[in-house]
Amino acid sequence: DTEVTQTPKHLVMGMTNKKSLKCEQHMGHRAMYWYKQKAKKPPELMFVYSYEKLSINESVPSRFSPECPNSSLLNLHLHALQPEDSALYLCASSQDLGTGGEKLFFGSGTQLSVL
């Protein structure tokens, strides 16, 4: 199984809503990532988890709250988002953060619209 599964595929939410994005992988990878991608732009790194611990937070606003409950799962909790947060949110995983883990495996993303 070389898949990273993201749910939901599409999400529409109001600025007062609370929602969560989910990501799952069963490749035994120990590093997981959240990226944000606006239309016609490259993915921008948000968070990196290594062995279920947050390793990198790219100064992301606190309205985005990541969680890694176990080595297979990664969540992104959303609260009080702004319309400019509308984007494709991509989850990725890699073997680890070492030399063997440079290759990233991506999910298909969650297309988020904030109204």
Add this chain to the structure above:
Amino acid sequence: SQQGEEDPQALSIQEGENATMNCSYKTSINNLQWYRQNSGRGLVHLILIRSNEREKHSGRLRVTLDTSKKSSSLLITASRAADTASYFCAIRTGGFKTIFGAGTRLFVKA
């Protein structure tokens, strides 16, 4: 920004022609990777070249790396309509971050 520019931003070619995309970067790197993204989908890893390598091949893909010029190129030979996608280079920094370039949108006409 740790990442530079990719050029061209967009490329339109006929099926069967070769497509060349270039990537420049600003920092020291451990490796450089190329990824492909079909519209609105996730990225797929294509090829990785390490900083001590100059050229690498994988099927119809050829990647070169010039660390003195901080640049890389991706050549897709004998392109097909199915190669239509966005192509991103990505660098892995010493801080374990994988940072993506601006990307080249390739359109292959059948």
